[in-house]
Each structure stands twice: as structure tokens, then as C-alpha cells.
Amino acid sequence: MKDFLRDNGGLLLIIAVLLALIVAVTSALLKGVADPLSNLTNLITTPIRDGVSAVASWGENWYTDLFRQDETRAELEELRRMYADLEEKYRDAQQALEENVSLRNLLGLAQQRRDLDLESAVVTAHGTSNWDSTLTISKGSDAGVALGDCVIDEYGYLVGVIDELGSNWSVVMTVVDSDLEMGGLIARTDGTAILEGDFTLMEQGRLKLSYLPENSELMAGDQVLTSGLSGIYPARLVVGHVEEVRTEASGMTRYAVIAPETDLNGLKQVFVIKSFDIVE
Amino acid sequence: MTRHDSMVKWGVYALALVPVWFLEGLILSRWRIFGLTPMLLPLAAAAVAVLEGTVGGAGFGVAVGLLSTVVYHGNNAWMIVYLALAGLGAGLLTQYFLRQDLLGCLVCALLTLAGLDGVRMILWMVGGRAPLDAMLRLAGREIGVSMLFAAPVYLLFRWVFRRVPKSTHF
Numbered sequence: 001m002k003d004f005l006r007d008n009g010g011l012l013l014i015i016a017v018l019l020a021l022i023v024a025v026t027s028a029l030l031k032g033v034a035d036p037l038s039n040l041t042n043l044i045t046t047p048i049r050d051g052v053s054a055v056a057s058w059g060e061n062w063y064t065d066l067f068r069q070d071e072t073r074a075e076l077e078e079l080r081r082m083y084a085d086l087e088e089k090y091r092d093a094q095q096a097l098e099e100n101v102s103l104r105n106l107l108g109l110a111q112q113r114r115d116l117d118l119e120s121a122v123v124t125a126h127g128t129s130n131w132d133s134t135l136t137i138s139k140g141s142d143a144g145v146a147l148g149d150c151v152i153d154e155y156g157y158l159v160g161v162i163d164e165l166g167s168n169w170s171v172v173m174t175v176v177d178s179d180l181e182m183g184g185l186i187a188r189t190d191g192t193a194i195l196e197g198d199f200t201l202m203e204q205g206r207l208k209l210s211y212l213p214e215n216s217e218l219m220a221g222d223q224v225l226t227s228g229l230s231g232i233y234p235a236r237l238v239v240g241h242v243e244e245v246r247t248e249a250s251g252m253t254r255y256a257v258i259a260p261e262t263d264l265n266g267l268k269q270v271f272v273i274k275s276f277d278i279v280e
Numbered sequence: 281m282t283r284h285d286s287m288v289k290w291g292v293y294a295l296a297l298v299p300v301w302f303l304e305g306l307i308l309s310r311w312r313i314f315g316l317t318p319m320l321l322p323l324a325a326a327a328v329a330v331l332e333g334t335v336g337g338a339g340f341g342v343a344v345g346l347l348s349t350v351v352y353h354g355n356n357a358w359m360i361v362y363l364a365l366a367g368l369g370a371g372l373l374t375q376y377f378l379r380q381d382l383l384g385c386l387v388c389a390l391l392t393l394a395g396l397d398g399v400r401m402i403l404w405m406v407g408g409r410a411p412l413d414a415m416l417r418l419a420g421r422e423i424g425v426s427m428l429f430a431a432p433v434y435l436l437f438r439w440v441f442r443r444v445p446k447s448t449h450f
Contacts, residue, residue, distance in 0.1 A: 177411060
């Protein structure tokens with residue numbers, strides 16, 4: 001061997017260096033793709049590696065089955081529990097996402113209307129009587145809600161007024177109920193009038209704006225707000241927009257039909273205005 | 281019929297009233313039919329009165345009226361008296377003029393609903409709350425929609441009636 005190395009060593013070293021150089025250069029030239037030699041080697045050895053790996057896996061499984069069955073079952077149970085937890089969290093997250101959208105909208109409103117002290121509530125039922133228009137919400141006197149408090153949706157549109165109060169629930173008389181009456185303000189002209197529910201219009205989900213200012217030129221689409229002049233209700237809450245102007249049966253006065261901005265049938269979450277700054 | 285039998289019978293009727301109430305109060309108030317919520321509790325009072333006669337009908341009418349007053353919005357205390365009277369009347373009608381069957385129940389239900397809206401209209405007219413023509417239109421539509429449920433409600437309570445202890449009918 002010594003003789004061999006001595007006699008051929010230099011040549012082998014040169015061969016090694018050459019091979020190294022070839023491989024290095026080829027690798028550099030191929031930029032990440034295996035060089036032909038490596039490729040050939042791996043091509044031949046891959047089936048062998050796979051076979052060995054399969055046998056090893058089989059052995060490991062066999063060992064696991066034989067000695068770690070209880071551990072595996074426990075692990076499976078744990079995974080099932082985790083899965084159930086994750087599913088529950090997912091459901092909660094979905095709910096939270098929906099609530100988040102409402103709260104984000106409300107945040108915008110709260111930043112605009114710092115004068116309002118709001119309490120969020122969920123609409124739990126719609127009124128059964130066809131003779132009035134009401135909603136039942138999930139907050140009552142325990143949360144500081146009081147009779148006559150205004151209720152708005154996430155966009156700040158007026159939904160109605162608290163008409164009946166329980167400890168953890170309240171009934172909201174909606175803006176289209178025939179018993180509703182409050183001061184209204186036409187946003188474009190700043191003219192004041194009276195917003196009131198009307199039995200006939202209630203069926204159509206509308207209310208009326210009566211005692212219109214003299215010479216008022218209302219246009220379809222004019223936004224109507226709460227005037228807040230009485231101090232009972234907050235000012236400048238959006239109620240709806242003018243749909244058309246009609247003349248009373250007497251022919252003496254006119255009134256405007258108002259379409260509420262809030263979607264009374266689709267409401268899920270609302271906000272009760274517990275207190276507000278009175279605008280003089 | 282023993283006191284125990286009587287309690288069981290009225291307990292089962294009360295249980296049968298629960299889905300009717302849920303349907304009216306929680307489902308059909310949300311998903312309305314032609315924009316209206318049908319009046320199912322008065323229908324239940326009429327159906328039981330047809331099946332049980334005057335005394336049972338009046339008693340059940342009181343219970344249903346109380347439930348309506350307690351759980352629904354507004355001052356509806358008069359409903360207790362009205363439904364007791366309606367139960368009594370329906371019991372009398374089936375005793376003397378009508379048969380104790382679906383047709384008899386439909387007639388009694390129609391009269392009960394018409395009377396109910398009639399009383400309501402009188403109260404509203406006294407209060408000057410709405411014009412008569414608008415109230416008549418609403419009442420007509422409301423009765424029409426409610427009558428769609430008269431047969432199912434009657435069949436539910438007849439199913440109960442056939443499975444509970446029988447009392448003497450008047």
C-alpha cells in the first residue's frame with residue numbers, strides 16, 4: 001500500500017483535485033441543479049434509500065404499535081379535544097368578527113359623536129303585534145338603560161326609542177311606530193318639523209314629517225335628522241330621507257313621507273344612547 | 281277524572297301551547313307572512329274551547345290571555361277577559377250549534393279573531409289612534425293570514441285531546 005501510495009500518490013491527488021474542481025465548477029455552472037456525478041450517484045442509491053427508509057418506518061411503527069399504543073390513544077384523544085376547542089374558538093371568532101365590524105362602524109360614530117354615552121345590545125325578538133312596530137333588545141335597567149332613551153344602529157341611524165323597560169331587556173318603539181313623535185330637522189335647509197309615526201305608513205315601513213316649514217322646498221332624498229330641540233332626544237341623529245311630499249286629506253297642509261335609513265328587519269345589534277350633551 | 285288526571289291534562293295542553301307560542305313570538309314575528317305575524321295564541325284558545333267545552337275553554341282562555349299580556353308588548357290586559365269570553369263562547373257554540381270538529385273550530389277561530397280585532401279597533405278609535413279604514417284593512421289581512429294556521433293549531437290540540445284523560449263535556 002505504501003508503495004502504491006508512494007508510486008501513485010501524486011497522480012491520485014491530482015485526480016482528486018481535478019474531480020473536485022470539475023464538481024465545483026459544474027455545480028457553480030448548474031446553479032443549484034445537481035451535477036451529473038451526484039445525480040448519477042443518487043439515481044442509483046435512491047431506491048436503496050427508499051427501501052431502507054420503508055423498513056425503518058415499518059419497524060418504528062411496529063415498535064410504536066407494540067409499546068406505545070396507550071400513548072398514541074392518549075395523543076389521539078388530546079388531538080380530538082384540541083380539534084373541538086379549535087372548532088369552538090372558530091365559531092367564537094366568526095361571531096367576534098361580525099361584532100367587530102359593528103364595533104368598528106360604531107367607533108367611527110363614537111369618534112364623531114363624543115357627546116353620546118352608548119350601550120350595545122342585541123335584538124332578541126321582533127314585536128308580534130301587527131298594530132305596532134317594536135323590537136326587544138337584550139339590555140335593560142341593569143345596564144343603565146332608561147325609558148325614552150334613543151336607540152341607534154352601528155351607523156348611527158335612529159332605530160327608535162325605549163318604550164318598555166325590564167331589568168335585562170327592553171322594548172324599542174321603532175321610528176315607524178304610529179305612537180312615535182319627535183322633533184325633526186331637514187339637514188339641507190335646517191328647517192324644523194315634527195317626525196311622527198303614521199298607522200297607514202307603518203305597514204310600508206315609513207313615517208311622516210309633518211308641520212313642514214312654510215315655503216319649504218323639500219326634495220326627494222333630503223336627509224332628516226332629530227332636532228334635539230326639546231332636550232329629550234339627542235340632536236342630529238339621522239332618521240331617514242324624504243321619499244315624497246303629499247298633501248293632507250284636508251288639502252290645507254303638506255307632509256313628507258320619510259323612509260328610515262336603518263334596516264328595521266335586518267337589525268342584529270343596536271346601541272342605546274344612555275346620555276348625551278344637550279344642544280341649545 | 282281525578283285531580284291528578286286533571287293536572288296532567290292541562291299540563292299537556294300547556295306544553296302543546298309552548299311550540300305555538302314560540303312559532304308566533306320568535307319565528308313568525310321575524311319571518312312574517314305577507315308582512316304580517318299571524319295571531320296563533322287566540323287560535324289555540326279557540327281550538328281548546330272547541331275540544332274541551334265552555335269551562336275548559338274559558339279557563340284556557342284566561343291562561344292564554346295572561347300569557348299574551350305578560351309576554352307581549354303593550355297594555356293588553358283586556359286580552360285575559362276577552363279570551364276567557366271567547367273560550368266560553370266557542371264552547372257554547374260547539375255545544376249547541378256546531379260540531380266538535382275542524383269546521384266547527386274554523387268558525388270559532390274566525391269569530392274569535394274577528395272579535396279580537398273588533399275590540400282592538402274600538403279601543404284604538406276611542407283613543408283616536410288610527411283611521412277606521414286603515415284599521416279595517418289591517419284587521420282583514422291579519423285575520424286572513426292567521427286563519428291559514430287555524431287547521432294546524434286545531435290538529436295539534438286535537439292530537440293532545442285524544443291522548444289526555446277525558447272530562448265531562450258540557
